[in-house]
Amino acid sequence: MIKPRLKRLASWLQQRHGAAVKVFVDTAPVMEKPLAERAGLGWQGKHTNLVSRRFGSWLFLGAIFCDLDLPPIRRRAIIAAPAGPASTSAPPGRSRRPYQLDARRCISYLTIEHKGHIPRELRPAIGNRIYGCDDCWRSAPGTSSPRPAASSPSSRARRSPCRCSPSWRRSMTAPFRRRFAGTPVKRIGRDRFVRNVLIALGNSGDPAQADIVAPLVGDTSPLVRVAAIWALGRLAAGDRFVGLRARHEPIEADPAVRAEWQDAAAA
Numbered sequence: 531m532i533k534p535r536l537k538r539l540a541s542w543l544q545q546r547h548g549a550a551v552k553v554f555v556d557t558a559p560v561m562e563k564p565l566a567e568r569a570g571l572g573w574q575g576k577h578t579n580l581v582s583r584r585f586g587s588w589l590f591l592g593a594i595f596c597d598l599d600l601p602p603i604r605r606r607a608i609i610a611a612p613a614g615p616a617s618t619s620a621p622p623g624r625s626r627r628p629y630q631l632d633a634r635r636c637i638s639y640l641t642i643e644h645k646g647h648i649p650r651e652l653r654p655a656i657g658n659r660i661y662g663c664d665d666c667w668r669s670a671p672g673t674s675s676p677r678p679a680a681s682s683p684s685s686r687a688r689r690s691p692c693r694c695s696p697s698w699r700r701s702m703t704a705p706f707r708r709r710f711a712g713t714p715v716k717r718i719g720r721d722r723f724v725r726n727v728l729i730a731l732g733n734s735g736d737p738a739q740a741d742i743v744a745p746l747v748g749d750t751s752p753l754v755r756v757a758a759i760w761a762l763g764r765l766a767a768g769d770r771f772v773g774l775r776a777r778h779e780p781i782e783a784d785p786a787v788r789a790e791w792q793d794a795a796a797a
Contacts, residue, residue: 532590532592552596554593577666587667637665640652642718646753647756658733661723721751721753724751728743728754728757728760728761729757732757732762739765743766744770747778755787771794775794
């Protein structure tokens, strides 16, 4: 969507001016937001995201690094515009200090970037989010209004495959790569995706979902087993949980999974 366009521009810079170029779109530890602010595209709000007067936070950021000595561009935008008030409905997983973000507690980070077990104390705050969050992004000034029309079909929103429906429940057993080919979900891999689904199920408050969760306490991935045990402890009746624990805990070799059985039983 964005990267192919930047690559075309980078190729033009390379061919026309002989520049050495490198394109980044959330693919390296590049601080795009402060760079975008200095370029006059907007300002960083209290939620740490970039805010534009025209688009709110409806923005995709990318960067082209090159070795050309480019002249500065005069700009009339007022970069130091005041950010909107801090959202009082920010999810518990976020840092509460204005202009700062603790990524270790950010729901987008936990569901997308974090490769390990999500801390127990943060799981309830994730709610039914399976891939990302964006609550702070939506609450930015200007973003609550209808989004601008996309400039190409590839950048238009499409129905997420991660909704709370039988469709995404079946995704836990369907071939993951084939089902999510061409979507951002593919990059987190099957185990992290199923971990996130299980946490969402555990937060559903619907005991009927225990039938979906129970088989996964014996999954091949410790990441999945931990999330399944936590969800089962919140959904299953006492006798069912005790029976599954008696069957699986004695043969469990992973210390994190064994600890989860104990924590879930004590909760």
